[in-house]
Amino acid sequence: MAMISIHNLSKTYASGFQALKSVDLEIEKGEIFALLGPNGAGKTTLISIVCGLVNPTEGEVLIDGREINANWREARSLIGLVPQELKTDSFESVWDTVNFSRGLFGKARDAALAERILKALSLWDKKDAKIITLSGGMKRRVMIAKALIHEPQVLFLDEPTAGVDVELRRDMWEVVRDLKRSGVTIILTTHYIEEAEEMADRVGVIAKGELMLVEQKTELMRKLGKKRLTLELREPLSAVPPELSELLTLSEDGQSLIYTYDTQAMRTGITALLSQLNTLGIGIKDLHTDQSSLEEIFVELVGARR
Numbered sequence: 001m002a003m004i005s006i007h008n009l010s011k012t013y014a015s016g017f018q019a020l021k022s023v024d025l026e027i028e029k030g031e032i033f034a035l036l037g038p039n040g041a042g043k044t045t046l047i048s049i050v051c052g053l054v055n056p057t058e059g060e061v062l063i064d065g066r067e068i069n070a071n072w073r074e075a076r077s078l079i080g081l082v083p084q085e086l087k088t089d090s091f092e093s094v095w096d097t098v099n100f101s102r103g104l105f106g107k108a109r110d111a112a113l114a115e116r117i118l119k120a121l122s123l124w125d126k127k128d129a130k131i132i133t134l135s136g137g138m139k140r141r142v143m144i145a146k147a148l149i150h151e152p153q154v155l156f157l158d159e160p161t162a163g164v165d166v167e168l169r170r171d172m173w174e175v176v177r178d179l180k181r182s183g184v185t186i187i188l189t190t191h192y193i194e195e196a197e198e199m200a201d202r203v204g205v206i207a208k209g210e211l212m213l214v215e216q217k218t219e220l221m222r223k224l225g226k227k228r229l230t231l232e233l234r235e236p237l238s239a240v241p242p243e244l245s246e247l248l249t250l251s252e253d254g255q256s257l258i259y260t261y262d263t264q265a266m267r268t269g270i271t272a273l274l275s276q277l278n279t280l281g282i283g284i285k286d287l288h289t290d291q292s293s294l295e296e297i298f299v300e301l302v303g304a305r306r
Contacts, residue, residue, distance in 0.1 A: 001065055002026040003154060003185045004050065009059035011045050011209075019045040021209040023059070027202075029153075032176065032186045034196035034217075037206035043189040044084065046206070047156050051081050063154060077105050080147035080155045082140075090132035094123055097131060098145045105150040117145050120175060137168040144175070154185045161195065173199055227289050229259040229270060234283035241280055247273065257282075 004027040011020040020042045027033045037043050048054040050061050052068055052075070061068045063075040092100075098118065099109055118124045121141045126134065131142060140160065147155060157176070161169040176186055176199060190196060196203055196217065204214045213220070236254035247269075248257045257277075261268045277284065 002062075003029040003064055004187070005062040006046075006050070007060050009046070009049065009061065010057045011042075011049060011054065012057045019209050020049075020056075023206075023209075023211045025204065025211060025214065027185060027187060029064075029185055030180060030183050031201045032180055032188060032199050033202050033204065034200035035187060035189045035204045035206060036196060037189075040208075041206045042209040043206060044158060045209075047081070047158055047187070047189065051079055051156060052076050077150065078153045080150070080152035082143045082147045082155070082157045082160055084158045091130055093128050093130060094118070094134075094142055094145075095127040097142065098149050101146040102149040107150055113151070114145075114149060117148050120178065121145055122171065140168075141172070144172070148179075152184070154187070155179060157186065157188045159189055161190070169195070227261055229261065229287060229289050231257040231259065231277070231284050232286040233257065234285045237282070241282070243280075244273075244276065 004025070006023055006025040009020055009023040010018070012018045023042075023046065035043050035046070045054060049056050050063070050068070052072055063078050066075040066078075068075045095114070095118075098114055099111075102109065102114070115124065118127055121144060123138070123141050123145060126138060131139060134142065144157075144160070161172055173195070176188075180186060188195065188200065200217050202214060203217050203220055205212045233255055237250060237257070238254060240248050240250050240257065248259055250257060259270070259273060261270070274284070
């Protein structure tokens, strides 16, 4: 049984704006699922419905087999949410705000668990600090601690590292990996595509309220990725020869020609290209290939939908 099952989920607001259009999605226990999409794509609306903060117009959501409306309290207790906005009581201490969050779910205080979570998030030395005194990155860690303190089985991270420096971001990735190893299911929305590339098992791309595709990350990159062949020239060129202008682009310094080809094509066309360059008297000093990134694939997919 999937940990999260979403069927025919739609949301139309009173203004008439349709934020979600018949979304179907299943997320397995213990996986990291990255939901990618531009601003206004429907990512936050989807999360808000699953977490019981927004009512859908139609469709259903099950958390570990529990329908979220019929079994709201039980389903919600399985979920931890780290929202995009930093909402905490500024004058409380880290220790008090984290423990208070556990009480909201009707669970008795567990000092040992709170200590373990704060240490895992490098917050232990800040436990007595007032939240108002913390940096943005540390406040983000407090939000994660608050989401974990009631021991959820599902953790939603809505843009978890927005505004966080690179070093702190990598620390938080390690925390997420530890949670995955403990069996927690993690749904991540992010603008930082390297985050999805680094951590996700599967990737979903959403645009204009529609879930465009869901794929294993590695399979998505294999199927939709393109390779670039960079040909370093013996002598610089001022322009691409007219007969090759539709195939090649020239680097700004004129020292390289770039050829992009589909990894799934029957033939790459490289042999014919090299032969043609030789006929034209264009000498090649060296060549190398590189694969397109998940970011380039994402931009291409979303651009095609616009």
